[in-house]
Amino acid sequence: MTFRLRAARPADLEALYEMAKLTGGGFTNLPPDRAALQGKLERAETAFARAEDTIVDEQFVLVLENARTGAVRGTCQLMSQVGQRWPFYSYRLNTLTQYSQELDRTVRAELLSLVTDLEGSSEVGGLFLHPGERAGGLGLLLARSRYLFVAMHRPRFADRILAELRGIIDERGGSPFWDGVAGRFFGMSFQDADYFNAINGNQFIADLMPKHPVYIAMLNEDARSVIGVPHPTGRAAMRMLEDEGFRAEGYVDIFDGGPTMVAWTDSVTSVKNACNAKVTALDAAEGERAILATGHLATFRACFGARVLDGEGGIAIDSASADLLDVCEGDTVWSVAR
Structure with missing residues (x-):
């Protein structure tokens, strides 16, 4: 094995950009935009250089390097405290139960409520492995090395940690969930909204998203069927998260409806056993x-x-x-x- 994970450096920009072009959309933490990626690397450089062992809003970028050739073939990220620069929005699945005495009937309605419950958590994300290297367990190395990084720098991370999984993207690069929910209010495609979010943040969601709960029964079947469902390429990642102790607790991404997995940091298997x-x-x-x-x-x-x-x-x-x-x-x- 000649691969190792290391801290990203500004010189990794082109390698990250080339990988970002292979993601296929819906990958907010790795946008195919040089300026945005350069900003991430600069922010990571500042985080790696900060001496104080305290929790602040930081982003760490790691890369998978072939030590023999120097080629960068994968990447992953850690965010120490989300929701500090702008709100961290999720949809939360809830159930509203109502009873009519006259009809002697109970009706349970499923709702999507816009929440910021996960604000202040740490996040692992941005994991991407070059298609040419998807063998030999390198995805496992990328994923689990992040938890060793957390264990080794524990004071810099929150007590709760989350991971967002990409949702279902159709053959056109669109999102059935976006088309059925938020897209109706924004007048922009999923690709445009996802790109704008990756570059500029999600304050536009706060400005324009309706604050009232969405009744799932009122959505079309395409949108309903993908709520909380990971993209096919993310199913293995979901299993790895579950093996680490992450659980789906009813939170889904506001853009593509993909599941958000949550765990207590000290209970994550690779943190606890490190x-x-x-x-x-x-x-x-x-x-x-x-x-x-x-x-x-x-x-x-x-x-x-x-x-x-x-x-x-x-x-x-x-x-x-x-x-x-x-x-x-x-x-x-x-x-x-x-």
Whole structure:
């Protein structure tokens, strides 16, 4: 394995832009716009450089690099506290029960209510793996290394964490959910709204979105059928989130209706089970398969490897992983079982 995750740098702009053009839309955290991506990288550079271990509104961008060739083939992001620069909107699925004594009938209506319940949470998102690398578990490395980053910098993240999954996008690049709900009020296509949100933020939602609940029964079948349903390419990501302890709690994205998964940060499996130890040997090629990480903020690095924990604060790792992480005996390595 020659791949490692590391902190993104301004020089990664072109690689991110080329990957952004492959997302197929509905991918707000990775817009195919150089200026927007440059802004993300500049914001991440500031976050990686900040010394205080406190929670503020920051964005960290990580990239998956082939250490042998230097090629960047994937990326992911962490947002430490959403909803600070502008509101973090979601739709919440609710049920309204009403009873008529005269008819002796109970009616339950499902509603979509515009809420900011998740404001202040941390978020993992922006995960994209180049189509040419979707083998060998690299998606797992991208996804789970984020939780090691959280564990290694825990004071910088909130007690609750969320992940938004892309919803259903049709063959035209449109969203049945957007067309059936918000699109009726904005006079713009899903692609235009999604792009505008990625570049300018979602204050326009606050300005124009109706604040009253939407009765799901009044939506067309196309819109109803995709509420809380992930895009086919996101089903594996949803399973990985569930394995980490994330759950769907009735929140869906206001643009495409995709599910928002929520968890308590300290209960996320890879955060809870992460441990740190001093490297005692570089000969653990036959050890337990694990994700290994080292560094702090801008020097963060992670890769697949092998480990043997000695139970006394020491860890032996394989020499290939030591090379990828640039560590030697006496250095500290974080790890979690693969």
